[in-house]
Amino acid sequence: MGRSRRARCWLPGRYVLVIAEKPKAARRIAEYIADGSRPLRCSMNGVPFWVLRRSDAYYVVGSAAGHLYGLTTDERGFPVFSYYWAPLWRIDPGAKYTRKYLSVLEFLAKGAVLFVNACDYDIEGSVIGFLVIRFLGDPGRARRVKFSALTPSDIRRAFSSLGPLDWDMIEAGLARHELDWLWGINVSRALMESVKKASRRRVVLSAGRVQSPTLREAVERTKRRNLFVPLPYFTVYVLVELGPGARKRVTVVTTKTRGEALSVARAIRARPKAIVVSVDASRREVPPPPPFNLGDLQTEASRIYGYDPHYTQSIAEQLYLDGLISYPRTNSQKIPPTIDAVSILRQLARLEPYAPIIEHILRISRGKPRPRNGVKDDPAHPAIHPTGILPGKLDKPAKRIYDLVVRRFLASMMKSAIVSRTRATLLISNKYHVELSGGYIEDEGWFRAYPFLRPRLEELPPLRQGTRLRVLRAEVRSSLQKAPELHTKLSLVKWMESSGIGTEATRARIVKLLFDRGYLAEARRKVYATDLGLAVAEILERYFPQLVSVELTRHFEQLLNSIRLGRAKRSKVVDEAKQFLDKILRDFRDSYMDEAGTELAKALGFIKPSKKCLVCDREAYKEGLCRYHYDAYRSLVEGYEEWRRRLDNISFRSYVERLARSASTGSWVKDVARAIIDGRLKPMLPYE
DNA sequence: GCAAGGTC
Structure with a gap:
C-alpha cells in the first residue's frame, strides 16, 4: 500500500x-x-x-x-x-x-x-x-x-x-466511586490525625477497600513466618544400583521420631536388596499454553526473569504505547478470528530468531494458523499479542517482555509437545515401596517457540519387572520442617486476584503503594510487613474491621448490582454508608483515637516506648516482651514438648540452640532463642 | 494528603 x-x-x-x-x-x-x-x-x-x-x-x-x-x-x-x-x-x-x-x-x-x-x-x-x-x-x-x-x-x-x-449502570458506577472515596479518605484521615494528635508529627497513612485487605494478608504471612517453630523429622534414604554405573538416591520413608527411622534403616541394612515390581511407560501430549493475559505475563516474567508484577506491567504498557503489542490490561487468553494472525506472522518473520519457527507454523497449519485459546475472557480486549510492527532498539527488559509475548503467541499456534515418562516401583527389603520416575521429550512441539516451560527430565536406565537390584547404603537424615512462605509481590497480586479485589489495571499498583507507604518491605524478593504495616493492620482490624476484609468488596458488589438492576437508589446506598461511617468514625475519635495514635506513633519511632522489650526496641507488653516477641516466646515454649518426643528427650538448652541456628526458625522466635542463650531472657519453665 | 478506578 x-x-x-x-x-x-x-x-x-x-x-x-x-x-x-x-x-x-x-x-x-x-x-x-x-x-x-x-x-x-x-x-x-x-x-x-x-x-x-x-x-x-x-x-x-x-x-x-x-x-x-x-x-x-x-x-x-x-x-x-x-x-x-x-x-x-x-x-x-x-x-x-x-x-x-x-x-x-x-x-x-x-x-x-x-x-x-x-x-x-x-x-x-x-x-x-x-x-x-x-x-x-x-x-x-x-x-x-x-x-x-x-x-x-x-x-x-x-x-x-x-x-x-444507561442510567442504572452510571448510577452504580458513581456509587462505586463515592463509596470508595468515603471509606478510603475518612479512614486514611482518621489514621493520620490520630498520629498527629499523639505525636504532633505529620505522616501520610492510608487505608482502603483493596489496599487494606491486601496489607492484612501480607501481615498474616509475616506473623506466621516470624513465629514459626520448625519440628524435626527423619528421612530414610537408600542408594540403589539401577544398572552398571547408575546409582540413585531414593527416599524410602519419612518419620516423626528418630527411633522409627533408625529401625527402618536397620531393617534395610539387614536385607540390602530391591526388586522392580512394576514399570509403566506413558506418553503424554502437552498442549500449547494459551496466549498471555496480564496475570500470566506477570507470572512468567517473575518466574523467568525475577521481574515484579508492577515492573512487568509498566514495560508492557510502554510496548503497547509504542504499538508493538496489543492492549496489556486484559484478562483474556483468547485471540478472536478477527485478528489476522497470518499477517502478524509474516511481519514477525523478518525478525531473525522467529523466522524458522514462523516458517514451521505456516507449514504445519498449511498457511492457516489458529491460536489455541484459553478459558479466561475479557469483555473489552483480546489476549496480549504482538501487533506485527517491528521493534527498533529496545532495552534489555523491554526486549525480554516483547520476546515473551511473541513466543507465547507463536507457541499457541503450534502442536502439542510429546513427553515420554517412565515410572518404576521398587520393593526394598521386601517391605518398602518406592517410586522412581524419569522421562524424555519425544517431540519438542511448541517448546521450540516457548522453551521456558520445557520440563527438565532425567532419563531412567532401562528397568524390567522382576529385576533384582542391590541396595548399596541406607541412611537416616534428620531435617527440620520448612518454614511457611512469605508472599512475593507476584503471589500477593495473585492473592488479590483470587480474592476478587482490585482489577487487572490496579492490583500491581496497589501492592507498590503499600511499599511506598512503608507498610511492606522486601528482602530477597520476599515481602514482609514492617512495624508500621503491622501496626496499621492491627489498628484497622480493631477499629475498622470491615475495611480489612475482602467481604467489603462483596458487599459493595451486591449494592452496586442492586443499583444496576434498578432495585436500589444510589442516594440511599451512599447515605447509609455515610451514616455507618459517621458512627464508627465518631466512636473512633471519641474513644480510641489516642490509643491508636500512640500505637502508630510508636511503630513510626515518633514516641519512645515507656518500657523496652527485653529482646528489641519495641514497647514491652507482657513478661518484659513486646507483643511479637511475647508470642514468639510462647511458640518456642509450646514447641519444646513435641521436640522432646521426636528427639528422645533433647534438653531445653539444645532445643533452643538448634532453633537459633536453623534457617527455618521464624525471626522473632530466633530473637527469643538467642536472648535465652546469652542470658538476657530467663525462661520460666518447668523443664530446667 | 488521603481511595480505587481508568489510561497517556
Missing part, C-alpha cells in the same frame, strides 16, 4: 460526537463505522480525533484517556461527607496528561448535536463517558453504544442500535 497524503482536517458544522475511552479505541471505532471512505484523522495539542460520514450525517469520534474527572473535597478533617467531581488534572498530579484530552473534548462538544458514549461497556466506561457528557455536553441529547469487543462486526452492530444513556 502506498503512502497517501493526509487530507486536510476540517470540522463540519453539526455532527454526532462519539466519545471513546481511549485513543486506540476511538481510531478503530471511526474506521469501522465510516461509510465508504476512510475517516479523516485530525489532532489538537497532540490529541487525535476522527471525522467521518455515516448514513448522511457527520460523526466526530473523540477520546477520553480513562477517567477525566475525579472526586475531591474542600473540607479538612474527618468525618468528611461532602465531595464533588472535578477535572482529574487539577486534583491528581499524576494525571496532568488528561488536561489536553479534556480540552479537546470541550472544543468538540460545542458543535455536537448528539453525544454518544462509546466507552468500554462496563461500569467505569459508563461513568467516564457520562461525566464528559454531563460537564461538557448535554445528557438530554445523549446515547449509549454497547459493544463487547473492538471488532468491526460488534461495533457496527452496536452503532446500528444506539440506546438511551
Whole structure:
C-alpha cells in the first residue's frame, strides 16, 4: 500500500460526537463505522480525533484517556461527607496528561448535536463517558453504544442500535466511586490525625477497600513466618544400583521420631536388596499454553526473569504505547478470528530468531494458523499479542517482555509437545515401596517457540519387572520442617486476584503503594510487613474491621448490582454508608483515637516506648516482651514438648540452640532463642 | 494528603 497524503482536517458544522475511552479505541471505532471512505484523522495539542460520514450525517469520534474527572473535597478533617467531581488534572498530579484530552473534548462538544458514549461497556466506561457528557455536553441529547469487543462486526452492530444513556449502570458506577472515596479518605484521615494528635508529627497513612485487605494478608504471612517453630523429622534414604554405573538416591520413608527411622534403616541394612515390581511407560501430549493475559505475563516474567508484577506491567504498557503489542490490561487468553494472525506472522518473520519457527507454523497449519485459546475472557480486549510492527532498539527488559509475548503467541499456534515418562516401583527389603520416575521429550512441539516451560527430565536406565537390584547404603537424615512462605509481590497480586479485589489495571499498583507507604518491605524478593504495616493492620482490624476484609468488596458488589438492576437508589446506598461511617468514625475519635495514635506513633519511632522489650526496641507488653516477641516466646515454649518426643528427650538448652541456628526458625522466635542463650531472657519453665 | 478506578 502506498503512502497517501493526509487530507486536510476540517470540522463540519453539526455532527454526532462519539466519545471513546481511549485513543486506540476511538481510531478503530471511526474506521469501522465510516461509510465508504476512510475517516479523516485530525489532532489538537497532540490529541487525535476522527471525522467521518455515516448514513448522511457527520460523526466526530473523540477520546477520553480513562477517567477525566475525579472526586475531591474542600473540607479538612474527618468525618468528611461532602465531595464533588472535578477535572482529574487539577486534583491528581499524576494525571496532568488528561488536561489536553479534556480540552479537546470541550472544543468538540460545542458543535455536537448528539453525544454518544462509546466507552468500554462496563461500569467505569459508563461513568467516564457520562461525566464528559454531563460537564461538557448535554445528557438530554445523549446515547449509549454497547459493544463487547473492538471488532468491526460488534461495533457496527452496536452503532446500528444506539440506546438511551444507561442510567442504572452510571448510577452504580458513581456509587462505586463515592463509596470508595468515603471509606478510603475518612479512614486514611482518621489514621493520620490520630498520629498527629499523639505525636504532633505529620505522616501520610492510608487505608482502603483493596489496599487494606491486601496489607492484612501480607501481615498474616509475616506473623506466621516470624513465629514459626520448625519440628524435626527423619528421612530414610537408600542408594540403589539401577544398572552398571547408575546409582540413585531414593527416599524410602519419612518419620516423626528418630527411633522409627533408625529401625527402618536397620531393617534395610539387614536385607540390602530391591526388586522392580512394576514399570509403566506413558506418553503424554502437552498442549500449547494459551496466549498471555496480564496475570500470566506477570507470572512468567517473575518466574523467568525475577521481574515484579508492577515492573512487568509498566514495560508492557510502554510496548503497547509504542504499538508493538496489543492492549496489556486484559484478562483474556483468547485471540478472536478477527485478528489476522497470518499477517502478524509474516511481519514477525523478518525478525531473525522467529523466522524458522514462523516458517514451521505456516507449514504445519498449511498457511492457516489458529491460536489455541484459553478459558479466561475479557469483555473489552483480546489476549496480549504482538501487533506485527517491528521493534527498533529496545532495552534489555523491554526486549525480554516483547520476546515473551511473541513466543507465547507463536507457541499457541503450534502442536502439542510429546513427553515420554517412565515410572518404576521398587520393593526394598521386601517391605518398602518406592517410586522412581524419569522421562524424555519425544517431540519438542511448541517448546521450540516457548522453551521456558520445557520440563527438565532425567532419563531412567532401562528397568524390567522382576529385576533384582542391590541396595548399596541406607541412611537416616534428620531435617527440620520448612518454614511457611512469605508472599512475593507476584503471589500477593495473585492473592488479590483470587480474592476478587482490585482489577487487572490496579492490583500491581496497589501492592507498590503499600511499599511506598512503608507498610511492606522486601528482602530477597520476599515481602514482609514492617512495624508500621503491622501496626496499621492491627489498628484497622480493631477499629475498622470491615475495611480489612475482602467481604467489603462483596458487599459493595451486591449494592452496586442492586443499583444496576434498578432495585436500589444510589442516594440511599451512599447515605447509609455515610451514616455507618459517621458512627464508627465518631466512636473512633471519641474513644480510641489516642490509643491508636500512640500505637502508630510508636511503630513510626515518633514516641519512645515507656518500657523496652527485653529482646528489641519495641514497647514491652507482657513478661518484659513486646507483643511479637511475647508470642514468639510462647511458640518456642509450646514447641519444646513435641521436640522432646521426636528427639528422645533433647534438653531445653539444645532445643533452643538448634532453633537459633536453623534457617527455618521464624525471626522473632530466633530473637527469643538467642536472648535465652546469652542470658538476657530467663525462661520460666518447668523443664530446667 | 488521603481511595480505587481508568489510561497517556
